[in-house]
Amino acid sequence: MKQPEGFNDDSHKVCRLKKSIYGLKQASRQWYLKFHKVITSFGFSENLVDHCIYLKVSGSNFIFLVLYVDDILLASSDLASYVIGIEIHKDRKQKTLRLFQKAYIDKILQRFGMKDCWPSPAPIIKGDKFNNDQSPKDELELEQMKNIPYASAVGSLMYAQVCTRPDICLVIGLLGRY
Template sequence: MVYLQEFEYNIGAKNDPETFLQAIKCNKSNLWYNAMKKEIESMASNGVWDLVELPIGAKTIGCKWVFKTKKDSLGNIERYKARLVAKGFTQKEGIDYTETFSPVSKKDSLRIIMALVAHFDLDLHQMDVKTAFLNGDLEEDVYMKQPEGFSSSNGEHLVCKLKKSIYGLKQASRQWYLKFHGVISSFDFEENIMDQCIYQKVSGSKFCFLILYVDDILLASNDKGLVHEVKQFLSRNFDMKDMGEASYVIGIKIHRDRTRCILGLSQKTYIKKVLERFRMKDCSPSVAPIVKGDRFNLDQCLKNDFEREQMKNIPYAFAVGSLMYAQVYTRPDIAFVVGMLGRYQSNPGMDHWRAAKKVMRYL
């Protein structure tokens, strides 16, 4: 679920390299190489692996480079990022991993905290955990091939014995959550019983909420001093980036007018990417996502080979999923029609597709 949602709000990156060779042969090769070098240095400073001989009977998992152009809320390029990812799909349960479950904060919790921030005029700050998954301690013996382009010059036959969880491992997100939970609990933060990624610290009349979404952290407090204390504590335990007052988190723009106690959430950039992905960028707008007289039923589903051929290359389920992501965070106004469209994902017809496009026109 973590990877699916991260993909959803990062939708639309089409020109990033997909392989190591593409990265070093493109016109931005220096930028991508520096990003890869920075990632390897981060791995070394975190003591992620040791180079060892592969034990007899043990098997290695592969790894690959994943490239991403990071952009701000306005779509401007912030930096070029290279992530070394293990090919966790080759792991065997009971050998390379056991438990994999890891919670993330719920959308409802985020909106409730934002409402409290607006109502009580709380300070709202954001922090980012650099290479978050590398903080998780690995309990199993996992051996990985050396990363492409950065093999040891005097030990190409050696393999990486992982000491820390790495992106792509099935248990990586779980190990990171367990590590973070242990650290933050030692600073008198209590976990919410209904949402495991919401924490609260109370000190006299001062309080602080902490929202964890994988590696993004939001801090909401009625005391600037307490926020500073929490930031210092986190920075001592993890490699953190202080983003200051929160303005853009998990693809959501946060607008605040503290004089009027107003806070707004917007996914404008994400919605633009969705429209571009489905070639709806220059469409004419619709006044409503659904109007009186619009009907959805099983008679509109596919009935013959001609209709199936028509829908063959139409990414209906992907479109509905993209609309759902906007709906659950910032656009409850499309909840009814998206719920209706979601009923026909297994066998959608052209009428359902036209209705999905109408929702995009409305957005």
């Protein structure tokens, strides 16, 4: 390693990473070790043959967690109505399966100071464009914007878009450009 640009003080000191960085060879191993530590703390036991399968038994109920890279498949003997922040409503008579993220969306609205906002039937209307008129106009508005972590807000909305809200895909794509 070399010292970062602008830091060179001729001491030949370098940076030492204390955590793995996404994309490095050891990143996936470090993620797996962290996942293993957390999931076993919840009472799951690792399969001896395939280390990416975890099992938890409670009475006559069981839960399997199958880990594949950074995706998790969950299988259980119990009927689940709420998994990973997603509410599941199954209607056998109408043969429908509906997924909702109301609790998650309420949580992100609260986190980013928008709990009192009004819902809209469409997140964007034909002809809507982002422009400088929507930018902060004075120091007060600029200071208010500094308190909102923009990338985190867009990322939170992307999660909702991928799971249950494909209708906001266009808007999230536009927001991601800024």
